[in-house]
Each structure stands twice: as structure tokens, then as C-alpha cells.
Amino acid sequence: MADTEPFDDVLPKALQRRSPAPLVDIGANLTHASFAHDLESVLNRARAANVTALIVTGTDREHAEQAIELARRHPELHATAGVHPHDASGWNADLEAAMRELHRQPEVVAVGECGLDFNRNFSTPAEQERAFEAQLGLAVECGKPLFVHERDAGRRLHEMLRAWRDDISDAVVHCFTADRATLHGYLDLDLHIGLTGWICDERRGHHLRDLVSDIPLNRLMVETDCPYLLPRHLPAKLKGRRHEPALLPWIVQEIAHWYGIEETELAQATTATARAFFRLTGNVVPDRIRHPAQEEE
Structure with missing residues (x-):
């Protein structure tokens, strides 16, 4: 990305925070339609916030292909390729072959x-299990880690992952929102955990505050899941309420508070874990953008 001003007027000054x-x-989820008109600005704001690498989620064939194309254009972006359980009813041999080919791409x-x-249950539990089982097999074939979604299905997901654990390389349960028993079940399988702004939601995420320190630092990663899950604790309102990567430092600050460590330590640890998990090689994109506060020092 080219040098630009650190932030623009999309983010109020109160939300312009640098990790x-x-x-x-x-x-x-940068292939979401809400990013189509200003993706370059979104990425510039992420850089300004010191978010230096992003994994673009591919939730179906179309969005996985779009994620790969974005990753080819931007060195700090990387892609995943899979079929979300909501779309599991469409799983078939042709889709499996297409996914197998996508997994061969270096951007994935x-x-x-x-x-x-x-x-x-947009797809039936049986359809979801069939599609997930097939994708577990694809992960074994390509040797790449799993990016896993789970909601209200912890016991069954644990059973399926336990059966495959010796064969898959690694797995992260992203956007973890469940209870302590489910968390420890995943940790017992040596899985990674991704936390989002859900922990910033006093209505439904407060239970995570008591659980976060149970996650070993070398198993913890952070994410926005943007444009969804805009943190509720932000100090200013955001026009349109679209979540974006530049707001990740607010989530990291909140997680660090409940973890009981300094924000810098959490940032360094989760970044090291993520780069190892996703096998991100090469140098971080050079940081040529300075936060306005730094200019005043």
C-alpha cells in the first residue's frame, strides 16, 4: 500500500488507536460487499493501526476465490478457503474438487x-457434519491448518475433531463464544482459540472475561470478524457501524485487561502465534505510516 495520511475521516479521532x-x-471478511467501495482506505487504516497482516476469510467457493485474488494484490493479505456450515447443504463432489484446487494455491x-x-441450522446438522468431515479430509490432504466455526455445537465438534486430531496439522476455533467446559475441551485437543470483540459486549460476552486467562498465550489469536461484531465498548459512535481491521487494537486492549497482562505483551504473543500457525513467511510489510500522536512527540 502506498504512503497516505495515517487515518481519514471515516474513523472519528476517538477511535484512531495504534497498537x-x-x-x-x-x-x-474483506470480500463482504460493504468493503467494495473503499478497500484501499480500509487497508491503509489497518496499517495506521499497526495491523500488519490479515487473514481474509473464504466462506464459500466464490468468496474464497475473491480472497485469493485480494491476497495476490496485497502482500499483507492471506486467504482461507472453505465452506461455512450455513452453506453445507450445497456440498457435493464438484465443490469438493474445487476446494481441493483452491487449497493448492499459495495464497491459501x-x-x-x-x-x-x-x-x-441454515443447513441441517447432518449436512453440516458431512461437509465438515469432507473438509477435515481435505485439510489432511493439503497439510494446512483448519479455520473452524462453532456455535452451539461444542460437544459434536469436539468429537469430530478428536477423531481427526492425529491427522490434521492444527486448528483454530475462531470467534470463540462458548463456556469454560467447551474451551477446555478444545485446549485438551491442543487447539488454538480466536477471540473477537465479543468479549467487549457486556450483554452476551461478559462470561469470556473470566475465561480468557485460561487460554495459554501460545494458543491465543485475535480477530475482528469484520464487518461483523463491532465492539460495543468503543468510545465513539461509528457511522454505518461497519467493523474494520483498524479497530483491532481496541479488542486487544480489552483482552489484555482481562488476561491481566500489558497490551504490548498480548500483541506480541498473539502475533507470533498467528504467524507460526498460518506459516506466514517473509517480513512484515514496512510501517511507513505514523500515528498522529507520534508526530507530536
């Missing part, structure tokens, strides 16, 4: 988003 250490956003760093969602 004290580089961050990796492991779940950014994980298989997914795939998993189980027994909350909405």
Missing part, C-alpha cells in the same frame, strides 16, 4: 471457514 506492537487479524493459508453451527 503498541504489530497485530495479525486472523479473521477479516488455512482450510475453512468450516465447522458446525447448531444455532441457526
Whole structure:
């Protein structure tokens, strides 16, 4: 990305926050239509916030292909390729072959988003399990880690992952929102955990505040899941209420508070974990953008 002003007027000054250490956003839905008109500005704001690498989530064939194309154009972007449980009813041999080919692309760093969602059941549980089982097999074939979605399906997901654990390389349960028993079940399988702005939601995420320190630092990663899950604790309103990667430092600050460590330590640890998990090689994109506050020092 070219040099630009650190932030623009899309983010109020009160929300323009820079992480004290580089961050990796492991779940950014940048193929969402809401980013189509200003993606370059979104990425510039992410740079200004010290978010230096982003994993663009591919939730179906179309969006995985779009994520790969974005990753080819921007060195700090990487892609996943999978079929979300909501779309599991469409799983068939042709789609499996297409996914297998996508997983061969160097821009793809994980298989997914795939998993189980027994909350909405847009696809039946049986259809979800069939698609997830197939994608577990694809992850074994390509050797890449899994990017897993789970909602209200912790027990069954744990059973399926346990059966495959010796064969898959690694897996992260992204946007974790469940309870302590479910968390420890995943940790017992040596899985990684992704946390979002859900922890900033006093209505439904407060239970995570007591659980976060149970996650070993070398198993913890951070994400926005943008444009969804805009943190509720932000100090200013955001026009349009679209979440974006530049707001990740606010989430990291909140997680660090409840973890009981300094924000810098959490940022450094989660970035090191993410870069190892997704096998991100090469140098971080050079940081040529300075936060306005730094200019005053």
C-alpha cells in the first residue's frame, strides 16, 4: 500500500488507536460487499493501526476465490478457503474438487471457514457434519491448518475433531463464544482459540472475561470478524457501524485487561502465534505510516 495520511475521516479521532506492537487479524471478511467501495482506505487504516497482516476469510467457493485474488494484490493479505456450515447443504463432489484446487494455491493459508453451527441450522446438522468431515479430509490432504466455526455445537465438534486430531496439522476455533467446559475441551485437543470483540459486549460476552486467562498465550489469536461484531465498548459512535481491521487494537486492549497482562505483551504473543500457525513467511510489510500522536512527540 502506498504512503497516505495515517487515518481519514471515516474513523472519528476517538477511535484512531495504534497498537503498541504489530497485530495479525486472523479473521477479516474483506470480500463482504460493504468493503467494495473503499478497500484501499480500509487497508491503509489497518496499517495506521499497526495491523500488519490479515487473514481474509473464504466462506464459500466464490468468496474464497475473491480472497485469493485480494491476497495476490496485497502482500499483507492471506486467504482461507472453505465452506461455512450455513452453506453445507450445497456440498457435493464438484465443490469438493474445487476446494481441493483452491487449497493448492499459495495464497491459501488455512482450510475453512468450516465447522458446525447448531444455532441457526441454515443447513441441517447432518449436512453440516458431512461437509465438515469432507473438509477435515481435505485439510489432511493439503497439510494446512483448519479455520473452524462453532456455535452451539461444542460437544459434536469436539468429537469430530478428536477423531481427526492425529491427522490434521492444527486448528483454530475462531470467534470463540462458548463456556469454560467447551474451551477446555478444545485446549485438551491442543487447539488454538480466536477471540473477537465479543468479549467487549457486556450483554452476551461478559462470561469470556473470566475465561480468557485460561487460554495459554501460545494458543491465543485475535480477530475482528469484520464487518461483523463491532465492539460495543468503543468510545465513539461509528457511522454505518461497519467493523474494520483498524479497530483491532481496541479488542486487544480489552483482552489484555482481562488476561491481566500489558497490551504490548498480548500483541506480541498473539502475533507470533498467528504467524507460526498460518506459516506466514517473509517480513512484515514496512510501517511507513505514523500515528498522529507520534508526530507530536
